[in-house]
Amino acid sequence: MGDPSPAPAVAASARAEDIEVLEPADALPMAAEDHWKALFDQVCEQCRYVVALCLFDPESTGYISTERFRGLLQRHGSELDPHKLEVLLALADNNSDGKICYQDFVNLMSNKRSNSFRQAILQGNRRLCSKALLDETGLSLSQRLIRHVAYETLPREIDRKWYYDSYTCCPPPWFMIAITIVEVAFFLYNGVVLDRFVLQVTHPLYLKNSLVYHPQLRAQAWRYLTYIFMHAGIEHLGLNVVLQLLVGVPLEMVHGALRIGFVYLAGVVAGSLAVSVADMTAPVVGSSGGVYALVSAHLANIVMNWSGMKCQFKLLRMAVALICMSFEFGRAVWLRFHPSAYPPCPHPSFVAHLGGVVVGITLGVVILRNYEQRLQDQSLWWIFLSIYIIFVLFAIFWNIFAYSLLDLKLPPPP
Numbered sequence: 001m002g003d004p005s006p007a008p009a010v011a012a013s014a015r016a017e018d019i020e021v022l023e024p025a026d027a028l029p030m031a032a033e034d035h036w037k038a039l040f041d042q043v044c045e046q047c048r049y050v051v052a053l054c055l056f057d058p059e060s061t062g063y064i065s066t067e068r069f070r071g072l073l074q075r076h077g078s079e080l081d082p083h084k085l086e087v088l089l090a091l092a093d094n095n096s097d098g099k100i101c102y103q104d105f106v107n108l109m110s111n112k113r114s115n116s117f118r119q120a121i122l123q124g125n126r127r128l129c130s131k132a133l134l135d136e137t138g139l140s141l142s143q144r145l146i147r148h149v150a151y152e153t154l155p156r157e158i159d160r161k162w163y164y165d166s167y168t169c170c171p172p173p174w175f176m177i178a179i180t181i182v183e184v185a186f187f188l189y190n191g192v193v194l195d196r197f198v199l200q201v202t203h204p205l206y207l208k209n210s211l212v213y214h215p216q217l218r219a220q221a222w223r224y225l226t227y228i229f230m231h232a233g234i235e236h237l238g239l240n241v242v243l244q245l246l247v248g249v250p251l252e253m254v255h256g257a258l259r260i261g262f263v264y265l266a267g268v269v270a271g272s273l274a275v276s277v278a279d280m281t282a283p284v285v286g287s288s289g290g291v292y293a294l295v296s297a298h299l300a301n302i303v304m305n306w307s308g309m310k311c312q313f314k315l316l317r318m319a320v321a322l323i324c325m326s327f328e329f330g331r332a333v334w335l336r337f338h339p340s341a342y343p344p345c346p347h348p349s350f351v352a353h354l355g356g357v358v359v360g361i362t363l364g365v366v367i368l369r370n371y372e373q374r375l376q377d378q379s380l381w382w383i384f385l386s387i388y389i390i391f392v393l394f395a396i397f398w399n400i401f402a403y404s405l406l407d408l409k410l411p412p413p414p
Helices: 008-020 032-053 066-079 082-094 102-109 115-127 141-153 157-166 174-194 223-229 234-255 257-278 288-304 314-337 351-368 379-405
Strands: 063-065 099-101
Touching: 141 157, 141 234, 174 223, 174 234, 174 257, 223 257, 234 257, 234 288, 234 314, 234 351, 257 288, 257 351, 257 379, 288 314, 288 351, 314 351, 351 379
Parallel strands: none
Antiparallel strands: 063 099
16 A cells, blocks of 8 residues: 555644745736735635634635734735835734734735724734834935825824825826816906906806806806806905915825815815805805815814824914904805995805815815725714715705795896
């Protein structure tokens, strides 16, 4: 008869050793994601034999020990961005149960992080010993710009490093730039048509523009959004443009056009609806609802994460931002009660500013506090989104029924 079969323990150990010496160079070329999956599966397969032998994982659940996980990182860490390797080491250090889940690994390599993963990293972050991103030298101009944006917007060092390694400028921050260009173009066009650039809103023909929200024309639904392309004057446009570029573009670089665009447009719609409920006889112009939503969310995020925000002169810059916002709001209040150039219709309302602030400190803060996280996993997101939807529905019914029930005398259409 042939040689007797080796004992199960010896066979398992021999197979584990064979897998241990496998190198990625022996395999066929593959995509980056497949490459990392193959590496992880090697370790998983090795662990399944050993753990199954010890009856710790009889069903092959897909976990590997943190010890073997760290061995994988030591062997192949040179293929990773240094900050991503740092995150993986923090994840390994933090798992007190001694094992790493396959899904956590896949999420990390595909730039998707769950809330439980973030909590693990934040706790493991205490063990990180490498220098801060701000202390790194020899960076190019573009790298310094990305690092500057990270410190302007993100309160946690691990998030700043993650963003620094992951940002590719593809796509660029197109939303805020595009909306600004359109607003400036409409303002210049109206300036030429009306032959007025300062306090355009006082021109008798100003309200005849089909983009302005007017209470008599509230059934034309597009006006609740398109009023952002009309501004009271160059002083109004200038401050809004400066704020939305200085604040909106960095936020979009970090959080993306979809999230920042949502906050901006939610503030715009909330602003016009708030005017239709609280200042029912006044028109609305300007992008202040969206601008105030972004700036309020950013300032609230800084205050809530004061110790973690490392942007320079943050107290002075917050004071300057608040002064600019107060100046713009004061100008809007003064204009609202200034004798109208087209009586009996008053000048545009200031209530849209307040609607934008409320959106910023609710929906906006939830979005800015959850960088690279799934919003649908956040209970506060659903609470504030539900409140916003309820307000929108209430305002719609208000516009349909309240004006006639209150027997309100509205100014004639322009």
